[in-house]
Amino acid sequence: MSATSSTIVNLPDQRTATLPKKNYINAEDGLLSWLLTGDHKRIAMMYLFSITIFFFLGGAFAGLIRLELLTPQPDLVASDTYNKLFSMHGIIMVFLFLVPSVPATLGNFLIPIMIGAKDLAFPKINLLSWYLYWIGGLFTLAALVLGGVDTGWTFTTPLSTHYLNTHVVTAGLGVFIIGFSSIFTGLNFIVTIHRMRAPGMTWFRMPLFVWSNYAASILMVLGTPVLAITLVLVVLERTIHIGVFDPTLGGDPLLFQHLFWFYSHPAVYIMILPGMGVISEVISTFSRKRVFGYTAVAFSSVAIAVFGFFVWEHHMFIMGVSNYSALVFSLLTMLVAVPSAIKVFNWAFTLQKGSITFETPMLYAFAFIGLFTIGGLTGVFLASLGMDIHLTETYFIVAHFHYVMVGGMLMAFLGGVHFWWPKMTGRMYPESISKLSAVTSFIGFNLTFMPQFILGYLGMPRRYHSYPAEYQVLNVLSTAGATVLGIGFLMPLIYLAWSLKYGAIAGNNPWQATGLEWQIQSPPLTENFIETPVIDYEAYDYEWLAHKTEQEVTTVG
Amino acid sequence: MSSQHHDPANVTNPEHAEHRIVQPGTYIAVYVTLLIFTGVTVAAAFIDLHIFNPIIAVAIACIKAVIVILFFMHVIFQTKLIKLTVAAGFFTFLILIFMTLTDYMSRAWGLW
């Protein structure tokens, strides 16, 4: 490999290459061998399949929303149908896609391998988590089929408890159950990372992907139960009127907001942190450099997790909370920008003087850095009290969190899926079309959400299905962008499915990456390693890799 | 700690602790202490101590909880990791309480 080559991809000779005879996919046959498996890799693939279904379902709702907003008149759907559409879009995307996306698929697959373990600490709990995910998902689908729910994903009281006759309880129970699936995933990761590391795998030799998932797991374990009890109280309030959130009985609806956002703000970091881990891996691999300031990036993940618990009230600035407390939370919110910026700067320094190549995962990583920065900085706008009053509950906020969640997290997820696809399936995805899809999503994304910043600043409120005619141009742009974005997301579905059978054989280490997962066969064996690996090199040590490759060549030759 | 060999039992891990069996004598002592504190907390409730009534009640409950955690739940013999885990749980709980209180207390100064 020379520094001037435009790609680092190194595939085995396709005429002779075959997939390994024994691997986790063909270790056992039959549907039951999957449904009853304890293998973290199989569970990861089952999760990948499941969240893909829910992603496209949620995406379909987004499509309908954008279609309705094409014209100022409320012409496509009735107003309460529209409310149901954005509620289901939010519930499905947040709880059934974003929260489990990277941890439950890539994290499940990779964390044990990255730290040199044979499996997660509790394989049965891991499987249970997948079943809970589906039970919760079915409850949500039941709420949808029975007539929908129109509270928004936030279940705001007293709207959800007193004024709606939709299926709030069913959807609430669904989210409650999915919450436990997420708790069990997080719990499993923390124990695995503490207890199952291979000899020599010290904390500061772990890949940053493991660090960021560790931080997200802490949030899952400590935050999710608060959501659980809040939803229990909402259900009790709705069914037997216990009065805890009911102002007519002396309850305080703001208490609901406090408890809900105590989880749901950290949940934002549950979603983004694992994505940041993916980006660290990808950036390092495709610039052939150790991540700049490894320790700072590692600790910034933990710092984001800790700070994440101190900022939730910024969702409530206009709801009548105390001004003094709002000042404190505003300041603390801006502080979260510090560890986030540490990450972005360190990625930039990693790129500096690196031998950068532009494979698909790297394109997604670039998209992530740019879009996440925009999303993050607009977050600082919203954290300042004066601006927040003007911008909150407008399309500015919609654009802001879509920049972080879709522009950030979804790009990271797709980047990660492409990056580890050869490891998970043993086959490469088609390179040029995947680059096209990355660029398409990037363009489509900006076309969709950039106009929404302007719309929001101009004052278009969110959650309405009609708007004044002067906003139409920007809304048409946004809907057009959503179409492009939709194509950008459909393409990977098709070509990744295609590559399962027809993709080039990837070999063990197509990217010449240094992680432990790349030193074993693809797809891996059920027990990952033939014998327990011993780690005697730092993470992202490309010299070690070059040395190892050299030795292998010498030995074989 | 710089063992040069593969360490399957993970005993060089600083997070490792010897398994220790707590004897029934300790449990009996703890049990009696807990019962005494229960009596004290009920008795204290009947004495008028103004603001100190709830403080004493919660303080005694905390002491009892700490005793249970340390001895019944063996945390005193556990690794730093477990101790830190327990502390993290209560710390996050206190964040929930105090950060939410910043709102409620400053919303109506002096009315609390």
Place this chain on the structure above:
Amino acid sequence: MDNTIVATHHDTHAEEHHHISLPQHRHHFETEEQQREAGSFGMWLFLLTEIMFFGGLFFAYLLYRNWYNPAFVAGSNQLSIPLGTVNTAVLITSGFFMALGVWAAEVRKKGLLVLFLLLTILTGLVFLGVKYVEYSEKFEKHHVPGASFDISEFVNPPVNPKTGKLTEEPLSPDMAQKTQIFFSLYFAMTGMHALHMIIGIVLLCWLTWRAQRGDFSSGYVAPIENFGLYWHFVDIVWIFLFPLLYLINRHPGA
């Protein structure tokens, strides 16, 4: 931190194989010790989630107790101190038997283990029985939040026949309405606690059955230990609930 661990595999293989022979040992753990520590750490993390789960309720309690203190005082005085105290003692006893059960498992005394587990179940059931008596009294007096909730006793407290004084400070109808919040939280918190106890008792029955079968007689005690952690946690929740719900203000005339 040690950065120079380099392995030479040969000398430790014998040791690993020695460990792997145990039936309850799972393949992905290298040693039984690692499995035991992972299990107990996992249990602790689960208890962390339980702390936060009850945490939301405790905050709601703190808020409304401060907002509606007179109503909370009146509501609290409706609860029976003798029953509450006895129940606290019963639950502490249950925890004590559980702790002894863990000891019995560790010293591999099967008979004692089964005995202590049965005693734990028994005391747990006594606790729930007393709770049932307390709950049914609330239903009789219409102190259960909902449509049939009755505030008359708080607006017009009955006269104590011995002293000829009112048993309680009368509340304004508005404040008396807030006793409903107290009872909501009372039922939510004790109900959630009782639910944990019921789940615990079901698990205990299963563990007793396994103990009787001899599963824990050969030094494999992780399930008993980890369940013990759960049971003690449920104890701790009650240790806080008792003073917070029963003992708010027991010195009338203050």
